[in-house]
Amino acid sequence: MTSDLAPTPSGPGQALRDWLLGRTGALRRRRWVDYAFIGAFLLLLVVTATVSDVFFTQRNLSNLGRQAVTNGLLSLGMLIVVLTGGIDLSVGSVVALAAIMVSGLSKGGMTLLPAILICLVVGVAAGAVNGFFIARFKLQPFIVTLATMGAIRGLVFVYSDIPITPTDPAFRAVLGAGFVGPFPVSALIMLACYPIVWFFINRARAGRAIVAIGGNEEAVRLAGINVSWHILLAYMISGLFSALAGVMLASRLGIAQPSVGSGFELDAIAAVVIGGAALGGGGGGGSVFGTLAGVVALGMIDNLLNLFNVQSYYQQIFKGLIILVAVLWRRKQ
Amino acid sequence: MTDGDFLVMRGIRKSFDVTEALRGVDFGSQRGEVHAIVGENGAGKSTLMKVLSGAIARDAGEILLDGAPADVSTPLAAHRLGIRAVYQEFSLVPHLSVAENILLGQMPPSRLPGCVDWNAAHGRAEEILRSIGFVGIDVRSVVGRLSVSHQQMVEIAKAAAVRPRIMILDEPSAVLSQEELNRLFALVRQLKQEGTLILYISHRLDEVYEIADRITVLKDGQLVGTVRPATADQGQLIRMMVGRSLGEIFPSRKPPRDDVALEVKGLGREGSFSDVSFSLRRGEVLGMSGLVGSGRTQVVRCLFGAEPPDRGELFVEGKRVHPRSPREAVNEGIALLTEDRKRDGLVLICSIRDNASLASFERMSRWGIIHRRRQAAEVQQKVKELDIRPPVLDRLARQLSGGNQQKLVLAKWLMTRAKVLILDEPTRGVDVATKVAIYQLISDLAADGIAILLVSSELPEILGLSDRALVMRQGRVVAEFTREEASEEKLLAAAAGVRQ
DSSP: OGGGGSOOOOSHHHHHHHHHHOSSSTTTTOOHHHHHHHHHHHHHHHHHHHHOSSTTSHHHHHHHHHHHHHHHHHHHHHHHHHHTTOOOTTHHHHHHHHHHHHHHHHHTTOOHHHHHHHHHHHHHHHHHHHHHHHHHHOOOHHHHHHHHHHHHHHHHHHHOSSOBOOOOHHHIIIIISOEETTEEHHHHHHHHHHHHHHHHHHHBHHHHHHHHHHHOHHHHHHTTOOHHHHHHHHHHHHHHHHHHHHHHHHHHHSSBOTTTTTTHHHHHHHHHHHTTOOOSTTOOOOOHHHHHHHHHHHHHHHHHHHHTTOOHHHHHHHHHHHHHHHHHHHTTO | OOTTOSEEEEEEEEEETTEEEEEEEEEEEOTTOEEEEEOSTTSSHHHHHHHHTTSSOOSEEEEEETTEEOOOSSHHHHHHTTEEEEOSSOOOOTTSBHHHHHTTTOOOBOSSTTOBOHHHHHHHHHHHHHHTTOOSOOTTSBGGGSOHHHHHHHHHHHHHTTOOSEEEEESGGGGOOHHHHHHHHHHHHHHHHTTOEEEEEOSOHHHHHHHOSEEEEEETTEEEEEEOTTTSOHHHHHHHHHOOOOTTOSOOOOOOOSSEEEEEEEEEETTTEEEEEEEEETTOEEEEEEOTTSSHHHHHHHHTTSSOOSEEEEEETTEEEOOSSHHHHHHTTEEEEOSOHHHHTOOTTSBHHHHHHGGGHHHHEETTEEOHHHHHHHHHHHHHHHTOSSOOTTSBGGGSOHHHHHHHHHHHHHTTTOSEEEEESTTTTOOHHHHHHHHHHHHHHHHTTOEEEEEOSOHHHHHHHOSEEEEEETTEEEEEEETTTOOHHHHHHHHHTOOO
16 A cells, blocks of 8 residues: 555656556556457457558558548547537537638738638637637537537638638648658647647646546535636637647648538547547546547548448448447446 | 324334434324424434335335335335325426426326316416415416425425325425415314324424424434423423433544634625624634524635625635635635535545645646646645545545545645635534544644634534534524533524524
8 A cells, every 4th residue: 555655756758658558547447348449449450451451551551640630639629628528519610710711811822830820829719719608608518519610610601612722832741741751740740739638638737627627517616726717728729629620631631621520520529439538427537548549440440441442421320330339338337 | 103003114224325314213103193203413304204205215114004014115106105295305397387396297188189288287286276275376487486485385285286195394494484384384284184194394393393293303313202292392302302422532622722713794695694703713613503504504605705795704814805716715725625525525536636636736736737746745645644545646536435535525625724624514424433533633623723614513513623603593693602601402402493
């Protein structure tokens, strides 16, 4: 017992070790469902490797990585919101807003960096609107973000009802199609966000408060913590990641459709849930590591079904089933 | 209890976790009788009634109606036997109308299949209300918009409407005005005439003496005795309710210091309490007792900024403060341990580390990042001081026993280094060993100069720890006793509004 009382080492090295081996989460609190999940994941890999000779090519893997960027970013924001006990349905619309704005601004002659920054600020602002109504007026996150999901989509079409092609060639070359060695730049940026968010959730004061709010909002309020501010912050972070995802998506596709991003919220919610988070009241369970696993698993399934030329309708059905199974598995943990 | 009784409950036992709420109660009652059940908070009155009405299952014992075993395994089964209960917590559907609530499950159908004949429904509901003497309530109005006392009347009407054989009233008068109380008594007498057995729980002894044919006293989950109002006076009854020794579980106390830590002047909040004034010195334990609903909890929530007061002034160490939120109160050095640790004390899904430092994150972080080493060291220190087991910082709060959970909430507030510590029912639902540990801790904290406001329903606790004791009744401080003057009889009498 006394060894458990030894002071906890800290520092970046320890933080990394914690993240991987999990003093506070990730791999340590593994239950059989997680083993089942990891097992299923490995099985999928083995089956793929034997059946497809294309999957393990660098070209396909980097494709997979680039395609997972959008969901990878959205899921991070979604995770933080879900940890507060909320949900953000507006992420897909914010993706479209950022994508079309960055393209429009670039086409209008603005240089890239300010254009991207403006889009990120707009994303944070959209999140702030969500958070304001949810925190200030105690409205249901589902309803508020459902409303903003529609409103922001409308805003996108007001901005431009036709697709916009960003003109600056650097935009596509660096972000969307750029590589560092064999790794796509966009995937690296996305992956870099994971340890940052892990650090935020597990080490930052605000992150711990957000996790605690999801568990018992009233206890946190009575502990003298400003609950409204932290809820606002969570939705602003989700808005930020949605906007970042929108910018990356526009640069990968090389064109921004006003209709892009619809349904993206489902994939993000799915990744977070597969990663172990409990939707709705009660909070808890969600981890950065689990979410990343969820993102990778969903991305792989998409990729595989593509390789096997399965129609996208069937992909939807398949993904829906996976989400149901994941939630069933985690019921009554 | 005699064998000829209409209702016989024999050897009833019920435990919640480690707490024995009922320890073999033998209770009997007759048709057409108003039988009052009295006792301190936690004596087991409500539990006994809930066993009878099917709301909770008994662990052991038998229940006979008219000499035959009665199936009260569920509320529905109890309803079929003609047993109806009105609890302190309402069971009304707030957004349905009065008529719908009264006729819930038996709305008159109209000719159109699946539809309701609203005229008939309203007529029937009005008739029911009239027949039991409740007038002045519009059956079309939505229940949630009615005053609490009218809701209580609807609740009673709903139960009385079916002409039950046994009607249980659990503290029905707590929210009623005098006029409504008179109507309720008229209804009770009417039901009694018709042969209904009325089981009436109340803290208000005046009331009990006015309406009851017999009075049964429960204490610590056991039946102390049954008396007739004519043969036992209120003093005797209170002794039966209290009658226990303080025991040797309370630590010795050091005298408080002279400087005032907290001063409250004329604090009031519309609808819950008014004109509450007291002062609390450093190192002093000020007890605050009173029945459930007397306004104690509202007062401490106001002191802590969880609810804003309408008027009054607050001084911490001589400095005027107005905490408008718990955040401001914490910054002023006030801490509140709430009465329900699971509802608003702990984040059950979080670890000991997070829970203990939740109220002191600010002090432990720099640039918004928590200083993990300092956090761990401070939490470990408190875990050790309070002997929280297991002393594993990553253990989740929900994995701890009730006693250790309570210590964890205490640890959270001690870590804020508060000057004024408000404890609302600090030993509720913890085992005896933890109780003793918490008493010792309270004594030690006071000796260190912390001012403690101890709110408790357990009179021995108030008497054993407090330097002074306040009693609240119906939103006011009605009495103050020094340690020497105070006794259970005096506190209880003041709380129940009995003139001595």
